[in-house]
Amino acid sequence: MPTDRIIRFADFELDVERYQLRRAGEEVRLERLPMDLLILLASRHGELISRADIVERLWRSNPWRDTENGINTAIRKIRIALADDPAQPRHLVTVKGKGYRLDGASFANPAGATEPSDTHNAVRVLVLPFANLTGDGKEESLCSALADEISATLGALGADHLRMIARTTAARYRDTAKSIGEIARELKLDYVLEGSFSREAHQVRILARLIRCADEVQIWSRAHEPVSQGSLDLLKEAAAALAQELASKLSEQQRSLLARRLPVDPAAHDAYVRGRYFWYRRVHFDAGFCAQHGIDGEDFARSRAYFETALEHDPNYALGYAGLSNYYGASVVHGLFAPDDGWPIARALAQSALELDPDLPEAHHALAAVRYFFDWDWPRAEAGFKEALRRNPSYPEAHRLYARLLLAAGRHAEGQAAMARAEKIDPHAFQGSRAFGMILAGQHAQVESEYLSPGHMEHSPLVYQVLATAFEVKKLFAQAVDATAEALDRCNLLARSAAVRMHWETGGYDAVLHWYLDDLLARRRRQYTSPLLIAEAYARLAQPNEMFQWLDAALAERSSRLCELRMNPWFQPYRASGRMRHIEQHIGDGPMR
Missing domain, CATH: 3.40.50.10070 (TolB, N-terminal domain)
Structure with a gap:
């Protein structure tokens, strides 16, 4: 999806960021799916879009959805909103047997232009x-x-x-x-x-x-x-x-x-900002990759020590409680300990921060994270992210996690718009975040082409972690090994990087995957290891019976990353099965869908 915010055609304005269609300044109501389709059509600059492309982008080839009737209904509702005559359309044109195109769209802020005037002159x-x-x-x-x-x-x-x-x-x-x-x-x-x-x-x-x-x-x-x-x-x-x-x-x-x-005590502030520094330095990694490879949480532990020091200096310091909540939540998501050992504490700390300061954006974000990753209560999580962003629209962590929620809920156009907003706030570092968002949206080929073009050899560890996934999904195994090794090298796990290359050279990618599985099972015998990681390993080895056994265990413990199960690339081949559908029904389906 484009980052262009305002798309105009005739007397209509399509505001991608606000998820709003206007005619002559008045809002025209559209349901979610027709709005997503209209944004998709408008973003293609008049190019023809096939029905297969629409199914892939809006339903991600979901095998049990009635996509034929869904497209027809969405097209009909768009035409009603645009007052377009199906027999002689002015805007939404059907090319029989091929697909659809939107004629006459122009962009109010193409690349390089200044921000539009309706951003409150910020x-x-x-x-x-x-x-x-x-x-x-x-x-x-x-x-x-x-x-x-x-x-x-x-x-x-x-x-x-x-x-x-x-x-x-x-x-x-x-x-x-x-x-x-x-x-x-x-x-x-x-x-x-x-x-x-x-x-x-x-x-x-x-x-x-x-x-x-x-x-x-x-x-x-x-x-x-x-x-x-x-x-x-x-x-x-x-x-x-x-x-x-x-x-x-x-x-x-x-x-x-x-x-x-x-805070009352200035020393509490100094401790808090040091803790936030170390938390940020570790949290911007791919949690699944880190948990699989056992990347340590030293920076998380250092952040915890500083946040606790801040509260020792000032027990009524709301930011200190929000920081500690972030520590417990992120540590669980990154596989360092079990959900029941972290999320209840994260919730209590976020609530303490809100009691001390109901207007604190970080506190609303912290509680929304609990509701997203642990409660799987997406409507309340969405409300929390919106509250955080209303109080601080420049808060990138809230934009990033809200975008993930929208993508997980199948609201792809809104999710991409939220990603675009985050990129405006954090244009350099967002490279890795946007690549991660592409993986969640299933855009593996786009990740590969965008981040491996000539001259793109210096990236953050997150980009290489994401590229490893993209390459494996596309069965480009040699490149997957290279990206994995590069990511591990940048995390200073040189021995593990060498081991990955050794197994690849001696036994091919199947040997690498079996080594991953054996390592996870051995690790689980001596320390907490998420059952979701083991389910993913069996999925990658195409062993569905074992995969479902471990998925059931992950569901029972409410493994944090299960909230993004529908976007997890390792499970895509199994989504048509009734057993997978049963698991998905327990995760995140609420009124916001």
Whole structure:
């Protein structure tokens, strides 16, 4: 699906991000499936789309859905909405025996154009990682995390006016030789906040300045010392400076939000931002790949220690509870311990954060994650993600997980639109996230072509983890081995990488898969190992009886990644079976579908 937001034809506007069709400014109601089909047709720039392509994109070749009647009904409802005469259509044209096309569509914001005017004139702000001038590498995490927290705080305070660019994109510009003007042009920025962190003897000093990108003029700067108090003052003053520059002042409500977000004890804030740094560094991996290969959760453990330290300093610090909730939830999803050992704790911590601060976006996101991965209550999870994004539209984690929920629910057009929104917030780091989204949507060939084009040899570990899946699905086994080994090398699992290559060279890919299975069964005898991983291994070996036995066990323990069972590529060949349909009926089917 395109990232183009507004698609126009005749007097109609199709707003992909808002999932809305308008005529002369008035909304035209369309049900989900006709809307998905209309977005698909509009996105093809007038190209013909076959019925088979429509089935693949909207139903993913689901063998038990009545797709013939479904397409006919959707086409009829689109024509009613467009007031199109089937005998002499002006917009939606049927090419008999071939398919359909939408004539006259044009895009309001093609690639390279500026944002459309209906985005509330929000300005785009990047907070660069603070330069570490201490000479102590241990302070790098604080320098990055301090910038992250400033970005999150400003995003929540200025939800109607600011669009904060995410931390992972900002990290690409650490120690860059590029000027503010060059960075601004690349990311289409309005403001950049940059700073430095230094220490002389026992005295710590923070410098920060806010740059207006249009003329590269410094409109605000501050120096703070010591860090324990200065980091909090910095958040308050940066928010006030941006608000003043945007011809507004912080409202009393915003001042109250800022006061609640920051802890009583400044040391709690320093511990929290360090914990968030390590959590982010580990959570952006493919959970299934990591669990299969036993990639450790050291960064998760370090984040937990810092979040707990934050709460020791300030037991009423809502962000500390949200951070701990994220730790427990992510650790379960990544296979480090059982769902019953993590999700109930994650729920209680998220609820504690909400009781302390009902307006905290991170708390709404944390509770929504519990409802998505553990409760399989998609309507309430969706409501939670929307609450988080209403309070901070620049919160990339909420966009990413909400997009996954939409894809899991079969709402592919909305899911792709949510992915597109996340990419605007986090354009550099989103490469890996978008590749992961493509795998969930079954777009394996697109992942392969997009990320292996000439010059694309430097990617995040996540991209290589995703490529390993894409190659195996397409039976490109040599490439799957290469991608797997590259991903493991980048996670510093050199011995396992060598073992994968050895089994491939001596016995082919079948030997690799059997080695994966034997390793999982042996690991399960000595530590927690998700039954879903073993079910996946049997599925990849085409052993359905054993696969279903372990899937039943995964269902009984509510294995977290089961919520995305319908998108799991290893189980696609078995989806037509009654036994698989029975399992799917227990997962996530709610009113939102």
